[in-house]
Amino acid sequence: MAPELPGPDGLVRVDNRDLSRISVVAQCLDNQWVTRDLLDHMLVRRLSYEDVERRRRQDARAEYLRSLLNAEQVIVNRAYFFNNPVVYQDFVDRGPQRDAFRALLDESVLVPFLLRERSPADEPRFTVDQVGWSAWRDLLGDLDAIRCLRLSWDDTENDECTQRLMFEEFHRFLLQLRGFNLDALRRDLGLDEADIPLLKQRLRDVTLWAADTDRADRESFYRTFLVEPGTQPAQGRFRSAPLVAELKQIIDLRYNTTVPDAVERYALIPTDSLRRTALQERPPVRTRRTAEDGVPRQDLLQVLDLLRTLRPQAFDLAQSPLRIDLTGLDLRHVRQARDTDEWRGYLTALEALLDDPTDFVARGQAVYDRYLALARRLAEIVGERRRSHMRIWQPVIRITVEVLGASASLIYDGDPRLEVLGDVATEVAARGAEAVVRFAVVGRDQRRAGNELATGIDVMRVRLERAREEWEELVRRMREGGFPVTDGHVDRDSEPNIDRPREDE
Incomplete structure (x- = not known):
């Protein structure tokens, strides 16, 4: 589709079909967002937002810059441009920061989202920050064109x-x-x-x-x-x-995932915030398919096909460790970093992961490696030797089937194997039950089933008519696949990684 030309008012009207593939909505700009740690502190000390405003703004600023570094395009509710100082601080005064902000608008890196407005300059029907609103109107007057997003341009x-x-x-x-x-x-x-x-x-x-x-x-x-x-x-x-x-x-x-879901893009959830797995987004229960001989069939390819629909969750899982210290950086540094081979390499690796989330171990590691290279390049741009807080990440992918307390997991971490824990009790052998298929990506020291479930995604629920019989059939077929089998109680190595650093660090 050819890009739409600006109208007489300089407005380029776009919908979700015109967005870049890696477009995000950053939760950090929500005026209610605080880190989990800060929220706990507020509740214990009986503090309000005003009491912790400095810390809130610092956290939001770091996450805002992270969104511009980690994504190809950032969709921003129009109101945040003039009501959130984290955003408007870059264009309230003329200078290199304002030039960088204007360039990000020109390049469609920042895309205003209009809910019901028809123009980014429409007079708001709500209370506004007058400093931000005046600066926003002044900035719009300097632009030749601006791309804005709506769900539809038909009212x-x-x-x-x-x-x-x-x-x-x-x-x-x-x-x-x-x-x-x-x-x-x-x-x-x-x-x-x-x-x-x-x-x-x-x-x-x-x-x-x-x-x-x-x-x-x-x-x-x-x-x-x-x-x-x-x-x-x-x-x-x-x-x-x-x-x-x-x-x-x-x-x-959930509030902050409605817009990215509506435009079929991604929510960029800040660090130290509740992950998307908590929304328990799952398909409906599926019935067991049977072969011609009447034997229930476990089709792992069906599971893998389903995993390919999990891009929003896979994106969130991939982004959660991609954080570096952005203290002292400003908008022009981030814009310069986006114009490097390292940034383009990171984006290519992320796109490859989203093409096939089931290959998370290899492709997730590639994303992480490219991001480390980008972090080093960013340090050169800033002109400082910055010690990254990121360590070697060793992602592990688990596909787990759970039935009445028993579980069987296919584990991919360089030495693929089958891990079986428990068995379906005799007293419920002939009863029907629901099997849950779970997908999880964790750090290497969290391979044990009991440790990784907090980051798991329930992707399928399958009804078993005779729980124990069909469970034993599933485990037998998995073993026939040639995977080494463990009982889930062997010791794991304890090499340090991003999830657990060395004791002396």
């Missing part, structure tokens, strides 16, 4: 898409929380088993509220469950109540 269709793909999806998520796998969610949230009853009750409360309220949006959720009565959500004065932090994290995560 009626845009309203329908916004309602269906964003508002209704968020509402549907609230209605589904009651049915979440509590043990998996507990692990993602870092809770203890003793917290499960209360977690179950809180999710039930949210679901009942969402079913009964006329306005199930995030602001209403904050008022009902999170912030002190009589205060504004934007103030960040949270209640002293159990699971407030956990509810905030999961709701914020």
Whole structure:
């Protein structure tokens, strides 16, 4: 498709078909985002956003620069350009930073997202930061053209898409929380088993509220469950109540994935934030297929085909360790780094991984290696010798099938093998059960099934009619595949890596 030419107002109207492949929406620009560590600190000390504003801005700035370094294109809600100082600090004054920002707009690295507006210069219907708004209007006046994204440029269709793909999806998520796998969610949230009853009750409360309220949006959720009565959500004065932090994290995560999902691109989730696995995005339960002789068939190719649909999760898993210290860097340094062979090599490796997430071990390592090279090149641009906090990463991919407490895992980490833990009990041998197929990518010291589940993604649920019989058939067929078999209790090496550094470091 030929690129659309700018209109008389300089606006180039684009939709998701015109976006680069590695386009992201950065959660760090959300005015409610704080790291998990800072949120815990706020709750313990009874602090508001204003009390921790300096730290919030530092964290958001580092993640914002990281998004521009790690992605080909960054989609930014129009309001953030003038209401978030993390963004507008680069163009409020004339100089090299403003020139770099303008260039990123010209190059479509930064793409404003318009919800219902038809122009980036439309007068906002909400409270604005006057410093940022004045600077934004001044910047727009200097641009010959600007590319802006909407779900549709037909107003009626845009309203329908916004309602269906964003508002209704968020509402549907609230209605589904009651049915979440509590043990998996507990692990993602870092809770203890003793917290499960209360977690179950809180999710039930949210679901009942969402079913009964006329306005199930995030602001209403904050008022009902999170912030002190009589205060504004934007103030960040949270209640002293159990699971407030956990509810905030999961709701914020879903809220910030609606736009990237709607435009079929990626959410760039900040470090020290709840990962996308907590959303428990999974396909429906599938029935077992049988061969002509009536024997249930385990088709691993079917599993692998399904994994290829997991690009959003694979992207998040790949990005989580790609972080370097960006202290002291500014926008022009990041823009210079994007114009290097090292950056292009990293982007090519990331695209290759997303082409086939099932080859995560080799392709994920290639992404990581290229990113290390990019980090070294960035240090040269800044003109400092910077010691990276990144260490050698040794990713391990696991495909695990779990049935009634028993599990069988195919492990790929240079020495592929089958690991079997437990067995289906005799007393439930003839009963039906649900088998869960899980995909996970972890560090080398987390290969044990009990350690890696917090980062796993449930990708398929299969109904077994005779649990033990079909479980034994599955394990037998896996063993026939020629993989060395372990019982899951052998010692693992303890080489240091990004997930666990040396004791003396």
